[in-house]
Amino acid sequence: MSPRGLRETPDDCMYLCPFKTACLRCAMAGTQGVPVHEEIIERSEQAGMIGFFERWSRKKQLAKK
Known part of the structure; x- marks a missing residue:
């Protein structure tokens, strides 16, 4: 993590x-x-790029992994 977070x-x-x-793709x-x-999903929602339902859907897909 950088000093800017x-x-x-x-x-x-x-x-x-x-x-x-x-290497990065594998990780x-x-x-x-x-x-x-x-983290990317949370930042996207905070920036207004995605809404609640899209965030919920993406997080649910991640939870399946």
């Missing part, structure tokens, strides 16, 4: 690792990615 890729991964994209697809997806 956002998740950031470490510099070593971002610039030096040729596998960063595959997000697993159970460790669920809290990150939940």
Whole structure:
């Protein structure tokens, strides 16, 4: 997490690792990615980009995982 409260890729991964994209996709697809997806949903609702029912639906889909 950055000081601004956002998740950031470490510099070593971002610039030096040729596998960063595959690695990040794998991490997000697993159970460790669920809290990150939940944070994205919460931020989207707070920003007014999604409504209550869409948030509820997306969180329910995540809970199934």
